Each structure stands twice: as C-alpha cells, then as structure tokens.
Amino acid sequence: MSTMVLLDDDQLSPEAAAVFADIRAVRGTDFVNNFWRALAHDPVALKRTWESIKQVMAPGALDPLTKEMIYVAVSIANSCEYCIRSHSAAARAKGMTDAQFMELVAVVGMASETNRLATGLQVPVDEAFRAP
Amino acid sequence: MSTMVLLDDDQLSPEAAAVFADIRAVRGTDFVNNFWRALAHDPVALKRTWESIKQVMAPGALDPLTKEMIYVAVSIANSCEYCIRSHSAAARAKGMTDAQFMELVAVVGMASETNRLATGLQVPVDEAFRAP
Amino acid sequence: MSTMVLLDDDQLSPEAAAVFADIRAVRGTDFVNNFWRALAHDPVALKRTWESIKQVMAPGALDPLTKEMIYVAVSIANSCEYCIRSHSAAARAKGMTDAQFMELVAVVGMASETNRLATGLQVPVDEAFRAP
Amino acid sequence: MSTMVLLDDDQLSPEAAAVFADIRAVRGTDFVNNFWRALAHDPVALKRTWESIKQVMAPGALDPLTKEMIYVAVSIANSCEYCIRSHSAAARAKGMTDAQFMELVAVVGMASETNRLATGLQVPVDEAFRAP
Amino acid sequence: MSTMVLLDDDQLSPEAAAVFADIRAVRGTDFVNNFWRALAHDPVALKRTWESIKQVMAPGALDPLTKEMIYVAVSIANSCEYCIRSHSAAARAKGMTDAQFMELVAVVGMASETNRLATGLQVPVDEAFRAP
Amino acid sequence: MSTMVLLDDDQLSPEAAAVFADIRAVRGTDFVNNFWRALAHDPVALKRTWESIKQVMAPGALDPLTKEMIYVAVSIANSCEYCIRSHSAAARAKGMTDAQFMELVAVVGMASETNRLATGLQVPVDEAFRAP
Numbered sequence: 001m002s003t004m005v006l007l008d009d010d011q012l013s014p015e016a017a018a019v020f021a022d023i024r025a026v027r028g029t030d031f032v033n034n035f036w037r038a039l040a041h042d043p044v045a046l047k048r049t050w051e052s053i054k055q056v057m058a059p060g061a062l063d064p065l066t067k068e069m070i071y072v073a074v075s076i077a078n079s080c081e082y083c084i085r086s087h088s089a090a091a092r093a094k095g096m097t098d099a100q101f102m103e104l105v106a107v108v109g110m111a112s113e114t115n116r117l118a119t120g121l122q123v124p125v126d127e128a129f130r131a132p
Numbered sequence: 133m134s135t136m137v138l139l140d141d142d143q144l145s146p147e148a149a150a151v152f153a154d155i156r157a158v159r160g161t162d163f164v165n166n167f168w169r170a171l172a173h174d175p176v177a178l179k180r181t182w183e184s185i186k187q188v189m190a191p192g193a194l195d196p197l198t199k200e201m202i203y204v205a206v207s208i209a210n211s212c213e214y215c216i217r218s219h220s221a222a223a224r225a226k227g228m229t230d231a232q233f234m235e236l237v238a239v240v241g242m243a244s245e246t247n248r249l250a251t252g253l254q255v256p257v258d259e260a261f262r263a264p
Numbered sequence: 265m266s267t268m269v270l271l272d273d274d275q276l277s278p279e280a281a282a283v284f285a286d287i288r289a290v291r292g293t294d295f296v297n298n299f300w301r302a303l304a305h306d307p308v309a310l311k312r313t314w315e316s317i318k319q320v321m322a323p324g325a326l327d328p329l330t331k332e333m334i335y336v337a338v339s340i341a342n343s344c345e346y347c348i349r350s351h352s353a354a355a356r357a358k359g360m361t362d363a364q365f366m367e368l369v370a371v372v373g374m375a376s377e378t379n380r381l382a383t384g385l386q387v388p389v390d391e392a393f394r395a396p
Numbered sequence: 397m398s399t400m401v402l403l404d405d406d407q408l409s410p411e412a413a414a415v416f417a418d419i420r421a422v423r424g425t426d427f428v429n430n431f432w433r434a435l436a437h438d439p440v441a442l443k444r445t446w447e448s449i450k451q452v453m454a455p456g457a458l459d460p461l462t463k464e465m466i467y468v469a470v471s472i473a474n475s476c477e478y479c480i481r482s483h484s485a486a487a488r489a490k491g492m493t494d495a496q497f498m499e500l501v502a503v504v505g506m507a508s509e510t511n512r513l514a515t516g517l518q519v520p521v522d523e524a525f526r527a528p
Numbered sequence: 529m530s531t532m533v534l535l536d537d538d539q540l541s542p543e544a545a546a547v548f549a550d551i552r553a554v555r556g557t558d559f560v561n562n563f564w565r566a567l568a569h570d571p572v573a574l575k576r577t578w579e580s581i582k583q584v585m586a587p588g589a590l591d592p593l594t595k596e597m598i599y600v601a602v603s604i605a606n607s608c609e610y611c612i613r614s615h616s617a618a619a620r621a622k623g624m625t626d627a628q629f630m631e632l633v634a635v636v637g638m639a640s641e642t643n644r645l646a647t648g649l650q651v652p653v654d655e656a657f658r659a660p
Numbered sequence: 661m662s663t664m665v666l667l668d669d670d671q672l673s674p675e676a677a678a679v680f681a682d683i684r685a686v687r688g689t690d691f692v693n694n695f696w697r698a699l700a701h702d703p704v705a706l707k708r709t710w711e712s713i714k715q716v717m718a719p720g721a722l723d724p725l726t727k728e729m730i731y732v733a734v735s736i737a738n739s740c741e742y743c744i745r746s747h748s749a750a751a752r753a754k755g756m757t758d759a760q761f762m763e764l765v766a767v768v769g770m771a772s773e774t775n776r777l778a779t780g781l782q783v784p785v786d787e788a789f790r791a792p
Contacts, residue, residue, distance in 0.1 A: 052448065057352050061235050062232055071239055071240045081782065107194075124218050125166075130397050135745065136761070174762040211475045211739045216383070234437050248369070249370075250373055251343055268517055306630040325496040363457035367456050480663065512640045516637070561752050590764065597730065605734050606737060617789045638731075639735055
C-alpha cells in the first residue's frame with residue numbers, strides 16, 4: 001500500500017485530470033500507471049514531473065531507448081524497485097531485448113564494483129582526465 | 133593521496149606487469165591510469181578486474197558507447213568522482229559529444245528525482261509491469 | 265520475516281523489558297513496534313538506540329515535527345521502507361498534513377535530481393559557499 | 397575542475413542569459429553560482445531546473461527554511477559536497493542558526509543509523525503503519 | 529517475480545549447466561539459489577561472476593567468515609534484501625552466531641551514522657590519516 | 661574547510677573538554693582528530709557519539725579488528741572519504757596488513773557488483789533463506 005491513497009480517475013482535481021488526459025494522448029493508451037495516481041495528490045508536482053519527463057526523454061542527442069536504459073541503470077543503482085520495473089517495461093516497449101537488458105545489468109554491476117574499488121583505494125584523478 | 137601507494141612500472145610483480153602489458157596492447161597507448169596502479173598491489177584482483185571489464189564492455193547486444201554512458205550514469209549515482217571522470221573521458225574517446233553528455237546527466241537527474249518520489253510515496257508495482 | 269525473530273514481551277531479558285517499559289511510558293501507549301522487538305536481541309544496543317533517539321528527537325533548536333520530517337526525508341534517500349512508514353506515521357501523529365508530506369517528497373525528489381546534476385557536472389564549490 | 401567548462405556571462409546563449417537574468421532578479425543579487433554556469437550548456441535543462449526549484453522551494457504547506465533544511469539533509473545522505481555547501485549557505489541566509497544546523501546533522505546521522513538497523517534486521521512493517 | 533524468468537535446470541544452455549555443476553560440486557549440495565537461475569540467461573556473465581566470487585571469497589589474508597560478514601555489511605549499506613538474506617545464511621553456515629550478527633548490524637548502523645556526521649560537517653582529513 | 665569551524669582545545673565547553681579528556685585517556689594519545697573538533701559544537705552529540713562508539717567497537721562477539729574492517733567497508737559503500745581514511749588508519753593500528761586491506765576492498769567491490777545484479781534482476785528470496 002502506498003503512503004498516499006492512489007487516486008482513481010473520478011477522484012482527480014481538474015488540473016490532475018488534464019495531466020492524465022495528456023499522458024493518455026501522448027502514450028496512446030488508456031492505462032495510467034500507479035506512479036501518477038499517487039503523485040496526483042499534488043497537481044502542481046504532477047504537471048511539473050510529467051512535463052519534465054516528456055522533455056528529458058524526448059529524442060535529442062541521445063535516442064529514446066538509450067535514455068530509457070540509462071534510466072533503468074540509475075534506478076538499479078538507487079534500489080528503486082518500482083522504477084526498475086516500470087522503466088524496464090518502457091525500454092522493452094521501445095525495443096530492448098533480453099540480451100540488451102542482461103548486458104545493461106552487467107554494466108551496472110561492473111561499474112558498481114569498480115566504483116567501490118576506486119573509492120576504497122581513494123585513487124587520485126589522473127591529470128589526463130581533468131580537462132573538461 | 134590514495135590509501136595504497138600508486139605503483140610505478142618498475143615496482144610491479146611479474147603478474148601485474150603482464151596485465152599492464154595487455155592494457156597497453158588493447159588500448160594502443162602507453163598510458164596506464166592510476167586505478168590500475170593502485171589495484172596492482174593485488175595482482176589477482178588486477179587481472180580479474182581487467183579481464184572482466186574487457187568482457188563486459190566488449191561490443192555485444194549493446195554498442196561500446198552506450199555501455200560507457202551507462203557506466204558514467206551509474207558512477208554519478210554512486211558519487212564516484214574518479215569513475216565519472218575516467219569513464220567520461222572513455223566515452224568522449226568513443227564519440228560522446230557535449231550534447232550527449234548533458235542529456236545523459238539530465239536523464240540521471242530525472243531518474244534520481246522520480247526514484248525518490250516513487251520511494252517516498254511507496255508506489256505499488258502495477259500488475260502490468262510484473263511479467264518478466 | 266525479519267532476519268532475527270521478533271521478541272514478544274515475555275521473551276525479553278530484564279534489561280530489554282526495562283527499555284520497553286520506558287518506551288511505553290514516554291509514548292503513552294502500550295504499542296511497541298517491530299523495530300524494537302528485533303533490536304531487543306541485543307539489550308545494550310536496544311538501550312543505546314532508544315536513549316539516543318529520545319535525545320536527538322527532543323525539542324531543541326528545531327521543533328519535533330521538523331526533526332521527524334528530516335528523518336522521513338533521509339529514510340527516503342536511504343530507501344528504507346520500514347523507516348519511511350514508521351516515521352511518516354510519527355510525523356502525522358505530530359501534525360504533518362497530506363499537503364506537507366507531498367511537499368516534503370517533492371523537495372527530496374528535487375534535491376536528489378540536483379545532487380546528481382552537480383555530481384555529474386563535478387561543479388566546483390564557489391568561494392562564497394566555503395566560509396563556515 | 398568541472399566536467400563541462402563553467403560559462404561566463406558573455407558565453408551564454410540568449411535563452412540561458414534570460415534564465416540568469418531571472419535568477420538575479422528573484423534572488424536580488426548579481427551573483428550566479430557555479431551550478432548554473434555548468435548547467436547553462438543545456439539552456440532547456442537550465443530553464444526547467446530553475447523553474448522547478450522556484451516552484452518546489454516556494455512557501456506552501458512548508459515554510460522555505462524547513463524546505464531548505466530538508467534539502468541539506470538529503471544532500472548529506474547523497475554525499476553531494478556542492479549541494480551540502482550551497483544549500484547550507486541558502487539555509488543560513490534564511491535564518492538557520494549553528495545550533496539548528498548541528499541538530500539537523502544529528503537527525504541525519506541518527507536516521508542513517510536506524511535505517512541500516514531496520515534494513516539489516518529486515519524488520520517487517522507493522523500493520524499500524526500501513527494505512528495511508 | 530524477477531525481471532527475467534528464473535531458469536530451471538532443464539532450461540540451461542550447456543555453458544550455464546557446466547557452471548551449475550561446479551556450484552554444486554564446490555558447495556557440496558544440489559541446491560542452486562535463485563540468483564544463479566536469473567543470471568543464467570547470460571552464461572558468460574554467470575561464469576565470470578561465479579569464478580570471481582570463488583576467487584574473492586576464498587581463504588587468503590582474511591578468513592572466509594570475516595569476508596562473508598563484510599559482504600553482509602555492504603549489502604545492508606546498499607539496501608539489497610536478497611543479498612542480506614543469502615549472505616547472512618552463508619555467514620551462519622560458516623559459523624556466525626546471533627550475537628555476532630547483532631554486533632555486525634550495530635557496527636553498520638554506527639558507521640552509517642558517523643559517515644553522515646563527517647559528511648554533513650565536511651570534516652577535512654587530518655594529516656595523520658593521509659599517508660598510505 | 662568544514663561547514664563548522666574546528667574547535668581548538670581552548671575553545672571547548674567544559675562538557676566537550678571532558679569528552680576530549682576521555683578520548684585521550686582511552687586512546688593513550690594526546691591527538692584528537694578533526695571529527696571530534698567539528699562535533700564539539702554540540703557537546704551532547706559529542707558525548708553521545710563517543711560513548712556509542714566506545715560501546716559498539718568494544719571487544720564482544722566480534723574482535724575489534726573485524727569490527728574496524730566492517731566500519732571501513734561500510735564507509736566505502738557510503739562514499740565517505742574522511743571515514744575511509746580515519747578507520748583505515750584505526751584498522752592498521754589494530755594490525756590490518758596491506759594484503760588484508762586489499763582483500764577487504766575486493767569483497768566490497770564484489771558485494772557491490774552482485775548487489776546490483778540481484779537488484780536489477782529483482783531476484784526473489786529463496787525460501788531457504790527466509791527462516792531467521
């Protein structure tokens with residue numbers, strides 16, 4: 001059970017309902033997942049978060065699938081089950097295969113290992129890596 | 133200063149020297165960065181880590197640049213400065229542009245925000261996201 | 265199921281029972297939550313933790329509700345479900361409203377986003393922020 | 397040194413310059429800190445982040461100082477030095493005293509300790525804490 | 529439910545089956561836990577991870593029980609329930625008592641508290657602690 | 661520079677001075693490291709933290725060196741440089757060798773890798789690991 005009641009469509013404020021309508025239009029499905037139903041208690045936060053995600057995840061210098069896989073990787077590093085599952089589903093919907101997912105997880109694991117080695121050994125940054 | 137002295141080439145055990153030789157051959161440069169010079173105190177760990185990284189980061193279902201960007205993203209999530217800087221350099225060497233890096237950072241930021249929203253609200257996983 | 269059996273009142277050592285009695289007296293309720301029932305296997309740790317919490321959470325330069333909300337915020341950042349739920353309940357008992365909780369979560373999310381932006385960009389600390 | 401060059405005022409795109417002008421107007425000072433100078437490489441992210449922070453940190457159900465202290469607490473939990481220092485400075489500008497800061501740090505420490513105790517012992521959530 | 533289907537013995541590739549056989553031989557039991565059944569989708573990662581764990585956890589300068597307890601401590605700090613439970617079981621199989629586990633958890637909690645105090649106060653490293 | 665001025669001996673309150681005297685007596689050295697000099701702004705927190713550390717780190721079911729190494733491992737996982745360096749120094753003073761430190765770091769790295777693999781794959785806990 002969530003810490004705030006998940007809101008059904010008929011419990012939404014007009015501002016929240018407008019965001020839900022946009023989520024449905026953009027995604028081309030009637031399904032609105034629980035994340036938005038919890039966040040809908042704060043329609044301003046709901047709108048801000050949805051607008052930000054649309055902007056950040058839009059195609060740009062990186063393609064949407066790459067962005068979605070980075071999203072999953074960060075969610076693993078942050079131990080957020082909901083985010084791992086929902087963004088894995090999104091990545092699969094954008095074409096991620098089982099083999100790609102397994103490699104993604106392997107990279108996250110390897111990065112986490114060497115992150116701790118570098119931190120434990122307090123390795124100083126090489127001059128070659130300092131220039132922006 | 134690192135927690136273990138960084139080893140110069142002439143301080144390496146034969147096992148560590150062999151790994152350094154392979155690093156140089158694979159990368160096509162004489163430069164060996166500090167991470168390996170700290171890890172060289174444990175030649176078995178040095179060899180295992182280098183062999184693992186070669187395997188994990190090789191082209192497969194994901195291309196090397198995508199893997200490198202996932203590596204950077206995880207390093208940001210884990211707050212490892214050394215890893216952010218060294219793998220950003222590696223990603224740039226593989227073609228990452230400024231615009232791609234800025235988008236990568238934006239995705240990491242957005243994922244971290246919604247990770248905490250989902251965790252704070254304890255959003256239950258939708259059934260639609262449960263099937264593997 | 266916890267990694268240590270939760271102790272019932274009749275399974276407590278005298279030292280643990282004394283701490284439980286103080287928890288009940290201070291809180292004005294017979295209910296002792298599971299956290300203390302797991303920790304009761306180590307009566308010294310039980311007593312130290314309870315005494316520390318009483319001291320840290322007492323009114324001082326910050327009021328108890330503000331402290332409780334900081335506690336919830338840190339628990340979200342640390343991904344501790346038990347702590348999010350138990351300290352949210354404590355905060356609500358001290359007067360936290362739904363609107364306050366939603367804002368708290370929004371601040372945690374925003375901070376987590378900009379934390380990662382600052383880390384990813386490795387922003388150097390401005391001189392203006394260095395003086396204690 | 398940051399991973400992207402910090403931009404001076406005369407290096408800004410018109411969109412970034414407009415955000416800097418608003419930062420100066422809202423804060424009533426000519427000083428623009430390094431965070432924004434790094435982020436200015438992506439004017440869209442710059443604008444989105446600034447607008448979000450203004451919205452999230454505005455007075456609402458929580459007062460601005462409480463929000464700022466939650467921001468500092470999360471930044472400590474996330475090990476972001478830049479964020480600890482910049483938001484501590486912001487909190488002090490809004491009235492945070494030394495005694496309040498010391499108590500804030502103590503609460504963050506205590507929460508981090510009990511978070512790990514609850515996680516290590518895998519304490520199950522009490523029914524009493526489940527209702528939203 | 530895992531994000532990848534757990535593989536039964538009769539669904540394994542020959543490479544994965546060979547690793548499972550070695551796990552059984554080394555551990556002297558027919559039981560192969562779920563971690564390996566999920567990882568088996570990527571036989572190369574499966575083999576690399578198993579070989580690495582055998583190497584890292586073998587007796588060396590540290591005895592196997594001490595290593596297993598460090599493993600549990602890190603898993604608590606990383607909020608990984610699966611890892612806490614599986615490596616606590618492994619530590620108990622190697623002789624960890626209830627009292628040792630309770631002390632381990634207490635040290636993890638205390639370290640997490642003082643880690644945040646040191647980070648929040650941004651304590652500079654004493655010169656005495658700098659020499660490797 | 662710390663976020664609070666480090667206090668010299670002649671700036672201490674009588675309560676803080678008493679704690680410093682005990683630190684010196686217990687450790688058998690006049691040296692008091694910076695952590696305590698920052699924390700001394702809050703003599704109650706100073707005393708509580710020192711008493712807790714003495715209690716948690718005392719010989720018990722685990723020997724002091726094992727506890728100190730767990731402390732270092734957690735500090736690596738929490739990315740706290742001060743804590744890594746100060747507790748590594750303490751562990752070395754209690755007999756930790758270079759080889760032991762290198763193995764400790766390797767275990768922390770391996771645990772962090774498999775923690776992320778288990779989290780990314782959302783491996784369900786085996787029944788065999790559930791009994792306390």
